[in-house]
Amino acid sequence: MTKTLIRGRLLTFKRAPMSLTDTESYAYEHDGGLLIEDGIFAAIGDYADIKAQAAQDTHEIDHRPHLILPGLIDTHLHFPQMQVIASYAGSLLEWLNTYTFHEECRFVESDHAARIATRFYDEMIRHGTTTAAAYCSVHKASADAYFAEAMKRGMCMVGGKVMMDRNAPQGLLDTPQMSYEETRAVIEQWHGKGRNHVAITPRFAITSTPEQMQAAQALAQEFPDLHIQTHLSENLDEIRYTCELYPEAKDYTDIYARYGLLGAKTLLGHAIHLSDREADVLSETGSVAVHCPTSNLFIGSGLFPLNAIRRRNKPVRVAVATDIGGGSSYSMLRTMDEAYKIQQVLGQRLNPLDSFHLMTRGNAEALSLVDRIGTLEVGTDADLVVLNAAATPAMALRLETVTTLPEELFLLQTMGDDRAVAETYVAGKAMKQGLEPNLGA
Ligand code: GUN
Numbered sequence: 001m002t003k004t005l006i007r008g009r010l011l012t013f014k015r016a017p018m019s020l021t022d023t024e025s026y027a028y029e030h031d032g033g034l035l036i037e038d039g040i041f042a043a044i045g046d047y048a049d050i051k052a053q054a055a056q057d058t059h060e061i062d063h064r065p066h067l068i069l070p071g072l073i074d075t076h077l078h079f080p081q082m083q084v085i086a087s088y089a090g091s092l093l094e095w096l097n098t099y100t101f102h103e104e105c106r107f108v109e110s111d112h113a114a115r116i117a118t119r120f121y122d123e124m125i126r127h128g129t130t131t132a133a134a135y136c137s138v139h140k141a142s143a144d145a146y147f148a149e150a151m152k153r154g155m156c157m158v159g160g161k162v163m164m165d166r167n168a169p170q171g172l173l174d175t176p177q178m179s180y181e182e183t184r185a186v187i188e189q190w191h192g193k194g195r196n197h198v199a200i201t202p203r204f205a206i207t208s209t210p211e212q213m214q215a216a217q218a219l220a221q222e223f224p225d226l227h228i229q230t231h232l233s234e235n236l237d238e239i240r241y242t243c244e245l246y247p248e249a250k251d252y253t254d255i256y257a258r259y260g261l262l263g264a265k266t267l268l269g270h271a272i273h274l275s276d277r278e279a280d281v282l283s284e285t286g287s288v289a290v291h292c293p294t295s296n297l298f299i300g301s302g303l304f305p306l307n308a309i310r311r312r313n314k315p316v317r318v319a320v321a322t323d324i325g326g327g328s329s330y331s332m333l334r335t336m337d338e339a340y341k342i343q344q345v346l347g348q349r350l351n352p353l354d355s356f357h358l359m360t361r362g363n364a365e366a367l368s369l370v371d372r373i374g375t376l377e378v379g380t381d382a383d384l385v386v387l388n389a390a391a392t393p394a395m396a397l398r399l400e401t402v403t404t405l406p407e408e409l410f411l412l413q414t415m416g417d418d419r420a421v422a423e424t425y426v427a428g429k430a431m432k433q434g435l436e437p438n439l440g441a
């Protein structure tokens, strides 16, 4: 049995923090010890207490003075868009048609998909992200590469072969039948293997015919435990065109409702421009609105009312995500900095405890995976991020005047990126220090 004792400052959340002084919402150990046995947390507490319980042959790693949290979680991004990030476009549909669809066509080649998968997981680890929910491309080869690499690294990943059968280049289209059969094949081959979770992934209503939506519905009925991921109400032109394509639906949300695609395991990317009726439907079905702040600003899609939507009478479940390659950073720290700024513009406050809750436990709850990831609770999988709030000279200087934990978190969120990630552990294994730099490779 591999036994590791990690020493450092430990932080894990018990629930969403209501304010900066809500100390009941988290557990913090200033000199903490985390005992990991075979990739699972076996004990957590004060270092001296945990050290006393540890067996003689336990390998010990000291991360003081860094802060150790559950690994960060990214609930929406696109694995085939690593070479789309930083593309110059005026709006969502222009961005998709000019760059994104063409780039995704390349994933028909399994060698290309395998190369990008390696780089994708390197970037996740570099940024402290230990679980992500990604869209692959329409090609089964892309899902194969994505899940094969996740297994190699022992990571808990959600992903799906995209279903799309219209309004895109020929090289990026399947058919209702193909999308059904290939998604089924991906489920059989990968779901439950290692720590893999396959998601049913109709890209969005614009790229699926009603027949393909029926295929997605059939999959959802056959595999009710699977995640479903799609996009909803990101951009006003998109919404107009979508409603033209489905004139019988009350609104955009109603399209997914009609095909039985809403529910507690449904992740709806963006969901920015919702009517009250639509927000009520998301609330009633327990569907999750996934906020992608860097993407929403970069593509110019709009300002998601993160606080308002989860605090309405009928609250909507929320998650946070990078949305690479519409998003402009792989870092969940950078992501929450932009989420904070959007809330500021909307006259709302997003407190840093809440931000770090969202990146960890909050996103784990949104994925219905909190029994495995997102906390430091005994019996769950030992995925960790080790954060250094003095990672750059400017951060170190600012840290000199920091006196509280929320201030330190806010500094990490405001100034931090991959440089602030000192180490990333996946199932108890340190993954970041051994990464190749990959420069120019
Ligand atoms: N809507 C449909 N596909 C996409 C995508 O790849 N990125 C974003 N941001 N929105 C989408």
Ligand code: ZN
Pocket (backbone or CB within 6 Å): 076, 077, 078, 231, 269, 323, 326
């Ligand atoms: Zn997306």
